[in-house]
Amino acid sequence: MEYDTIFVAARRAGNELALVDAGRLSRTVVKAAALLRENAGKVLAANALDLEAMDADSPMRDRLRLTAERIASIAADMESVAGLPSPQGETIAEWTRPNGMTLRKVRVPFGVVGMICEARPNVTADIFSLSMKTGNACVLKGGSDARRSNEAIAALLREALRSEGIDPAAFTLLPAGHEAAGALLNAVGYVDVVIPRGGAGLIRFVRENARIPVIETGAGIVHTYFDLDGDLTKGRAVVCNAKTRRVSVCNALDCLIVHRERLRDLAELCDPMAAERVTVYADAEAYAALEGRYPACLLRPAAEEHFGTEFLDYKLAVRTVGSLDEALAHIARYSSRHSEAIVTENAGTAREFTRRVDAACVYVNVSTAFTDGGQFGFGAEVGISTQKLHARGPMGLPELTTYKYVISGNGQTREP
Amino acid sequence: MEYDTIFVAARRAGNELALVDAGRLSRTVVKAAALLRENAGKVLAANALDLEAMDADSPMRDRLRLTAERIASIAADMESVAGLPSPQGETIAEWTRPNGMTLRKVRVPFGVVGMICEARPNVTADIFSLSMKTGNACVLKGGSDARRSNEAIAALLREALRSEGIDPAAFTLLPAGHEAAGALLNAVGYVDVVIPRGGAGLIRFVRENARIPVIETGAGIVHTYFDLDGDLTKGRAVVCNAKTRRVSVCNALDCLIVHRERLRDLAELCDPMAAERVTVYADAEAYAALEGRYPACLLRPAAEEHFGTEFLDYKLAVRTVGSLDEALAHIARYSSRHSEAIVTENAGTAREFTRRVDAACVYVNVSTAFTDGGQFGFGAEVGISTQKLHARGPMGLPELTTYKYVISGNGQTREP
Numbered sequence: 001m002e003y004d005t006i007f008v009a010a011r012r013a014g015n016e017l018a019l020v021d022a023g024r025l026s027r028t029v030v031k032a033a034a035l036l037r038e039n040a041g042k043v044l045a046a047n048a049l050d051l052e053a054m055d056a057d058s059p060m061r062d063r064l065r066l067t068a069e070r071i072a073s074i075a076a077d078m079e080s081v082a083g084l085p086s087p088q089g090e091t092i093a094e095w096t097r098p099n100g101m102t103l104r105k106v107r108v109p110f111g112v113v114g115m116i117c118e119a120r121p122n123v124t125a126d127i128f129s130l131s132m133k134t135g136n137a138c139v140l141k142g143g144s145d146a147r148r149s150n151e152a153i154a155a156l157l158r159e160a161l162r163s164e165g166i167d168p169a170a171f172t173l174l175p176a177g178h179e180a181a182g183a184l185l186n187a188v189g190y191v192d193v194v195i196p197r198g199g200a201g202l203i204r205f206v207r208e209n210a211r212i213p214v215i216e217t218g219a220g221i222v223h224t225y226f227d228l229d230g231d232l233t234k235g236r237a238v239v240c241n242a243k244t245r246r247v248s249v250c251n252a253l254d255c256l257i258v259h260r261e262r263l264r265d266l267a268e269l270c271d272p273m274a275a276e277r278v279t280v281y282a283d284a285e286a287y288a289a290l291e292g293r294y295p296a297c298l299l300r301p302a303a304e305e306h307f308g309t310e311f312l313d314y315k316l317a318v319r320t321v322g323s324l325d326e327a328l329a330h331i332a333r334y335s336s337r338h339s340e341a342i343v344t345e346n347a348g349t350a351r352e353f354t355r356r357v358d359a360a361c362v363y364v365n366v367s368t369a370f371t372d373g374g375q376f377g378f379g380a381e382v383g384i385s386t387q388k389l390h391a392r393g394p395m396g397l398p399e400l401t402t403y404k405y406v407i408s409g410n411g412q413t414r415e416p
Numbered sequence: 417m418e419y420d421t422i423f424v425a426a427r428r429a430g431n432e433l434a435l436v437d438a439g440r441l442s443r444t445v446v447k448a449a450a451l452l453r454e455n456a457g458k459v460l461a462a463n464a465l466d467l468e469a470m471d472a473d474s475p476m477r478d479r480l481r482l483t484a485e486r487i488a489s490i491a492a493d494m495e496s497v498a499g500l501p502s503p504q505g506e507t508i509a510e511w512t513r514p515n516g517m518t519l520r521k522v523r524v525p526f527g528v529v530g531m532i533c534e535a536r537p538n539v540t541a542d543i544f545s546l547s548m549k550t551g552n553a554c555v556l557k558g559g560s561d562a563r564r565s566n567e568a569i570a571a572l573l574r575e576a577l578r579s580e581g582i583d584p585a586a587f588t589l590l591p592a593g594h595e596a597a598g599a600l601l602n603a604v605g606y607v608d609v610v611i612p613r614g615g616a617g618l619i620r621f622v623r624e625n626a627r628i629p630v631i632e633t634g635a636g637i638v639h640t641y642f643d644l645d646g647d648l649t650k651g652r653a654v655v656c657n658a659k660t661r662r663v664s665v666c667n668a669l670d671c672l673i674v675h676r677e678r679l680r681d682l683a684e685l686c687d688p689m690a691a692e693r694v695t696v697y698a699d700a701e702a703y704a705a706l707e708g709r710y711p712a713c714l715l716r717p718a719a720e721e722h723f724g725t726e727f728l729d730y731k732l733a734v735r736t737v738g739s740l741d742e743a744l745a746h747i748a749r750y751s752s753r754h755s756e757a758i759v760t761e762n763a764g765t766a767r768e769f770t771r772r773v774d775a776a777c778v779y780v781n782v783s784t785a786f787t788d789g790g791q792f793g794f795g796a797e798v799g800i801s802t803q804k805l806h807a808r809g810p811m812g813l814p815e816l817t818t819y820k821y822v823i824s825g826n827g828q829t830r831e832p
Binding site for chain 2: 015018019095097101103108110111188192193207208211213214215231233234237238240241245332350354355356358359360361362363364365366367369370375376377387388389390392393402403404405406407408409410411412413414415416
């Protein structure tokens with residue numbers, strides 16, 4: 001495989017794309033959505049082959065599976081992104097220095113964005129619309145599990161590019177496998193940033209092998225703290241929703257922290273989860289509070305390994321604490337700094353919690369399930385950054401851009 | 417050396433620092449500036465020992481050398497940073513979603529910033545004031561050449577921290593040498609970002625060894641294009657200033673590109689540089705235009721190696737082109753995307769140039785010597801980013817921060 005050729009072509013396509021007007025970029029995304037809708041049958045057929053090849057009991061099946069509804073929803077998301085205001089060319093700031101030169105900070109595309117995904121074919125279309133809309137070329141390395149689905153989708157996306165007279169190298173699907181990932185991570189000078197979307201293993205692989213800038217996404221070890229002053233009705237709704245809305249996603253709840261003086265309410269708090277068959281791994285105090293009041297077949301004593309674990313399953317750790325400080329210490333120790341929540345009616349406690357928790361998204365009386373670009377109002381999302389550089393939390397259009405300074409004058413020189 | 421202990425202490429200090437009010441942070445910086453002024457003699461003595469140990473003809477001497485004036489200027493810069501508005505706690509954006517939950521995007525410190533520097537002791541004080549002002553702990557790996565200077569400065573900075581009741585682990589100077597650099601680059605979970613400041617070798621070392629996020633800085637392969645419609649008076653001033661103001665800095669000019677139809681003016685354009693003893697490496701056409709009109713001892717034929725070189729010396733490559741497109745192609749090929757300039761009176765050409773050049777700073781009729789945080793009005797600078805992620809070009813206070821989302825509601829859950 002001639003990766004260099006691919007990257008050179010992507011860079012060239014990216015340079016051209018940066019000069020394409022915003023209207024044509026939006027039309028390309030709309031066209032791609034239409035092609036996806038018209039060819040849903042082809043994509044579903046490819047997806048069926050991918051599903052067939054996957055273990056029947058793999059927890060990844062949910063992420064891999066496409067349905068007519070999911071394709072319709074993907075196409076609708078693409079159209080929604082196409083309709084968003086374009087960040088292209090925006091003047092972020094403008095000022096004049098005492099010597100008369102003017103500075104303008106202008107938003108521009110990165111150029112070429114690299115993505116490494118696991119078995120989530122919907123991401124392929126998301127990434128296409130977000131990178132096109134922002135004027136970026138994209139080089140995507142999909143997961144082997146989703147190979148046929150991704151190829152079917154990518155063929156349609158490239159058809160949309162051609163139909164708008166845009167170099168199809170602006171969207172390149174690399175072959176599945178580690179070799180392509182390695183080449184992408186070392187494309188210094190060709191790819192401006194790489195964004196991995198997938199499990200902890202993928203993130204680690206990228207962190208250890210990338211020589212180009214990375215935005216880490218994905219791993220979410222998520223806590224909700226039910227405070228001394230928590231409202232039980234809100235808590236029941238928020239905790240169950242965060243845990244069970246979709247267990248395979250990164251904003252799903254992994255650990256409920258409960259104030260010792262609210263242990264009497266713990267069974268009622270956890271009760272909605274019993275109906276969803278959530279297994280609870282409770283520390284000794286919480287276990288005692290739940291014993292006989294939570295289905296025995298779903299109640300287990302917690303071991304150290306259950307804290308700091310991203311379950312991606314119908315499992316929940318429960319920890320008892322004596323104070324806000326203890327809750328904060330537990331979160332600081334085990335959190336992946338993705339999404340953290342408190343349930344409290346005490347405004348002072350809420351303020352202290354939001355101030356002291358170091359995470360991308362800090363919630364008060366809201367389910368962590370909202371950590372998502374669409375839910376934040378971004379139209380769609382590129383991923384959820386768990387690092388602090390460049391972008392944090394859900395990433396939308398502006399997060400796929402950088403800026404440059406344009407400085408104009410009439411012969412200014414610097415002394416000394 | 418117990419690096420883990422150092423990083424754990426830095427992380428803890430960073431967590432505390434994030435909660436210190438802006439006034440105390442500013443006072444600490446002012447106090448440090450005062451201590452630096454009062455103890456200038458100690459710092460100069462340490463610097464003299466460093467200079468003594470360095471090769472007498474090293475081009476790095478200029479960067480290493482401190483004088484009473486430079487120390488006064490460093491202290492003044494620190495006070496100027498202390499007086500800038502604090503970005504801490506700023507609400508960047510705030511909105512409410514249809515379900516009633518409110519989102520607030522709040523500026524917060526990174527936590528712990530890592531720096532790797534070469535022989536520039538002034539950077540030690542700069543970094544201190546910028547990281548304190550933004551509420552970040554800092555772990556600095558200085559160059560071996562500046563070891564004694566850095567130790568003398570760091571001792572004063574930590575004294576300032578102690579005097580304001582701040583944990584001195586908020587500013588840690590690591591021992592010089594590769595082992596400390598390696599430990600810093602692998603401090604996953606403890607250091608949020610590392611910023612190297614130095615030559616191409618250092619940058620490459622960091623890029624290849626870092627497992628934590630990096631902001632690359634420094635390497636500047638800088639061009640100025642003297643266009644068909646360039647004004648000769650502006651061109652003479654801007655080109656000579658960009659080349660000779662200070663040759664050892666990254667914004668210094670490396671290559672003059674001249675339009676073929678202005679070769680008749682080339683000698684006059686280059687003339688001010690002759691007085692500064694700039695050696696010109698000219699391509700064949702430019703050589704012919706300069707022969708007999710530029711000092712023979714300073715005129716050399718250009719070889720391929722002279723293009724794409726960061727000279728950091730009184731040397732300049734000259735390339736002849738037939739059009740704006742050719743100039744842009746040359747820049748795209750050889751630029752390090754740091755600072756690029758055009759000299760032209762043609763507004764259309766200027767617009768095309770600023771639109772198509774992919775660089776942090778694109779100048780029209782202004783010397784590239786202005787690529788500097790202070791000159792941009794940022795008060796001081798952390799470095800000049802040559803990558804596109806997070807920060808591009810001169811980095812000031814906001815570039816040392818990230819943000820978090822605080823989401824508040826009254827029990828909102830997500831369906832489906």
